[in-house]
Amino acid sequence: MIEKTEFRRLILAANRTSIKRLEMRNKLILVCILLLMALAIYLIYLISKEAQEEKFRDQHVVVGYTYRQALQRQMHANAVASDGVKWSKATRSQIARYLRPEPYYQHSEQKYQFLNLRKPQGISAGKLDELLKGKGILEGQGDAFREAARQSDLNEIYLISHAQLETGKGASELAKGLKVNDKGQLDPDGKTYYNFFGVGAFDHDAVAEGAKYAQQQGWDTPEKAIKGGAQFIAREYLSRDNQYTLYSMRFNPVDPGRHQYATDVMWAHHNARQMAKYYHKLGLEGKFFTRHYYKK
CATH class of the missing domain: 1.20.5 (Single alpha-helices involved in coiled-coils or other helix-helix interfaces)
Incomplete structure (x- = not known):
């Protein structure tokens, strides 16, 4: 057992x-x-x-125009320049100075003219708010810029720099909001609309045209104006194969003088300088550049 x-x-x-x-x-x-x-x-x-x-690798793009041909076409594109007081038609020498890209490729600030803008940087709303302090109606809109960049796949540092340039640091009439009626006309009894990127603000009557465009798009809050403006920029410029840098938005080297974001001959120059300051302030360095070369 x-x-x-x-x-x-x-x-x-x-x-x-x-x-x-x-x-x-x-x-x-x-x-x-x-x-x-x-x-x-x-x-x-x-x-x-x-x-x-x-x-998003660095790219070198050779275009089908010589520099001289591009300059000639830009002469007929209604470029303007400011002396700090008034605007006037840009001279050939002024256009030539900012059209030639090579002097700026390795410049500590102006290299940002050639940064690929189709990539959000993933910066927090709090950090973006630091860049917006003292910038009028733009102050405190860090979250709106962050979301706009995420939704439209674009660089939020660029977006803030662009908005500040277009609005005079958040103090312009279009930025502070203008009252517009249902017919798209300025009207003290109308509803307030905002435009932070000068979209539709044609030179012959920039304020009225910009306000009308904002009304048509329903930009009746600063947040809507930021996100709507970002969508416009992404759709009309950055989504194009060869127009996703400041330089190419301004001078469109693949088709000089056509479909250009601004008439100010220094538009890309000013934006690049501001972007460089913000990258430095945030302790970041831009990556992925596209440089256009005019054919010999």
Whole structure:
């Protein structure tokens, strides 16, 4: 009887040992599977990151116009220049100075004329608010700029710099809001609309035209004006294959004198300077540049 009991005990002990070994083996298999899955996910991430960086790598683009041909076409594109007091038609020498890109490629500030603007920087709303302090109606709109950049896939530092340039640091009439009636006319009894990027603000009557465009788009809050303006810029310029830098937005080297964002000959120059200051303030450095070269 004792021998049978001992035998059963040994059998049970052996079974328990087998079960423990099986459980241990299963745990090891599970750990190996999880490690392989983690490795696969990491490899996918690396491949995706590499593909993303390939998309935004530095690019050198040779266009189909010589510099002289491009300059001649820009002479007929209604470029203007300011002496700090008034605007006047830009001279040939003024256009030539800012059209030639090579002197600015390695410049500490002006290199930002050639930064690819189609990539959000992932900067927090709080950090963006630091850039907007003392900027009139733009102050405190860091979250709106962050969301606008995310939704439209564009650089938020650029977006803030552009808005500040267009609005005179948030103090222009279009920025502070203008009352417009249902017919798109300025009217003290109308509803207030905002325009932070000069969209539709044609030179012959910039304020009235810009306010009318804002009314047509329903930009009746600063947040709507920021997000709507970003969508316009992304759709009409940055989504194009060769117009996603400040320089190409202003001078459109693949088709000089046509479809250009601004008439101010120094528009890209001013924006680049402001962007450089903000990158420095945030302790960041711009990546991925596209430089256009006129054919020889």
